Amino acid sequence: MSTLNLGILAHVDAGKTTLTERLLFAAGVIDKIGSVDDGSTQTDTLALERQRGITIKSAVVSFVLDDVTVNLIDTPGHPDFIAEVERVLSVLDGAVLVISAVEGVQAQTRVLMRTLQRLRIPTLIFVNKIDRGGAGYDRILKSIAEKLTPAIIPMGTVDDLGTRRAGFLPFAPSDAEFTGRLAELLAEHDEALLAAYVNDEDAVSYAQLSATLATQTGRAQVHPVYFGSAIIGAGTEALIAGITEFLPAVGSDSDGRTDDADAEAEDDGPVSGTVFKVERGTAGEKIAFVRMSTGTVRTRDRLRFGRDKEGKVTAIRVFDRGSAVQRASVTAGRIGKLWGLADVEVGDQVGEFGGVSESGGNAYFAPPTxxxxxxxxxxxxxxxxxxxxxxxxxxxxxxxxxxxxxxxxxxxxxxxxxxxxxxxxxxxxxxxxxxxxxxxxxxYIERPVGAGTAVELLGKEGNPFLATVGLRIEPAPIGAGVDFRLDVKLESIPLYVYKTVEEFRKALDKTVRETLREGIHGWEVRDCTITLTSSGYNSPGSTSGDFRKLMPLVLMSALQQAGTVVCEPVHRFHLDMPADTLGAILPVLARLRAVPDTPTIHGVSGTLEGEIPAAQVHEFQQQVPGLTRGEGVLESFFDHHRPVSGAPPTRPRTDNNPLNRKEYLLHVLRGV
Incomplete structure (x- = not known):
């Protein structure tokens, strides 16, 4: 049986937790659909979630659809808890993006879709709440095409829209208008299909189109769109069929066909997986949620994880038909809860290679501001x-x-x-x-503006550590992060302390990243390349501590020589407003240091986009209703960091202040 790790994502209040309940009900996992308002849903188990009616922590529940084991992960929709979504993305095989048929595409919807596309995660779109007053069909499809992606294909139409009788009517294979739109969309990515369709439309069967749709959806090139209502069950049967038909499960090929031999080969391979969630048990013990990519983990196995950490697996639970059940092992493609890994952290890779995943490095969404x-x-x-x-x-x-x-x-x-x-x-x-x-x-953050070098030599006056460390720091492209490299001879590395050169590099890399959490002005330093240019030691006297304690002094000295610029977070905003209110809005934006683009006017309405400092977003949100007679709709999301003007803001240091040599040595040498 193949496995599909499926994420349900949405802007807050679009109805994704209710959709989760409906899917569980359809699969026979629950016999009654819970209510978000009543706090009786399966996945919102925290008291705070039930009290507030929002998802705060990601939750996993499992069920079977047509011989596919679906591990469904319900994620938070509120932007304050985007970090929970961050961690889930690295373990997904596919996703359903939920959009409200009333509110349509919202700010968080756009952020989520951009990320799903960047990571090439196969995604279906479910437009929920077609039974609500104000629900739209053509309007929503147009909004999706304009704001998310034009590569969509509606899989049906809606009857009695905006009423409790609303229903979803799937297009039939014999519907020439539907198959024509489908062929045109798919032909954009398939030249053979395009040639066949141009030569003879009738020569391309619906079976061919459906198979190609599955392939291109699996490659995240196109996105089938379904309409429905999770609360009354409309459209969910068609969505379930789309999940099993178009989203690729582990052990299936690009056309969605199961290949058990491949799955078994993965089970016998080296162990690898990703820790996407950590929680504490009733006795205070750590429990790691792991999505297995290859291999099999068994109870009593000694498992490597993270950077050079190891632990013995004492218990395993695997998600199966609605709950996590005790098992002796967890295999490739499955999600398991592992006990016994006391030092495990979110983002750790488990298995032979260890390390930290991209999600552990905050790779997908903007960090907190x-x-x-x-x-x-x-x-x-x-x-x-x-x-x-x-x-x-x-x-x-x-x-x-x-x-x-x-x-x-x-x-x-x-x-x-x-x-x-x-x-x-x-x-x-x-x-x-x-x-x-x-x-x-x-x-705020800091970025280097130039290159800087520094070195501390073993045995020289002022260096109390048994080590030589020389570093060069240089600016890197925006968004590149921190890259630490070695440019020293092998004989200068104390391999009697570190088992391998890579272990030496990883240890120093960790110290570099910890040091850069507070730059010259106290803010985290990003987007730079640091190279170890000198290394030396005394055998057998030098220890790892000598390198670890000397590195911050050298790094901050090099950073001071390079200089840094402090940058503030900036949001991208989109404002729909009455056209005649533009004159009142622009002076407010100027006062808030915003940079608007050229407005677009459509008769009596208009749209305005631009950039605004994150620190001013809240004030602008408060003023929009008054400026627009209550008709303005504002969306904003983090876009980038830009250098601040004027005196750079500073933050009190919480490290041992390696910028002040005397103070730093007083702290680290105390008691020695």
């Missing part, structure tokens, strides 16, 4: 608060917990105010800690 200080109301809870926040950071690494030992303050990164409320409620409910927050502030 807000930061706040968490303060315990009871001074005696400070220690417990740090432990609790550290455990929350295990489940969500983008919280990015930082502690200022001098000021005795703890900082967390945020996507928005709702996330802050959830952290507060979680700390009170799960840990019994009552907290408040300081004012939320913006997070």
């Amino acid at each position: 807000l930061e706040t200080v968490v303060v315990s109301r009871s001074p005696g809870d400070k220690g417990a608060l740090h432990v609790a926040l550290a455990q929350l950071a295990e489940q969500d690494p983008l919280i990015n917990l930082r502690q200022d030992d001098v000021r005795q303050e703890m900082y967390v990164s945020l996507y928005g105010e709702v996330q802050k409320e959830v952290i507060q409620a979680t700390l009170e409910r799960d840990y019994g800690i009552d907290v408040t927050f300081r004012e939320t502030t913006m997070i």
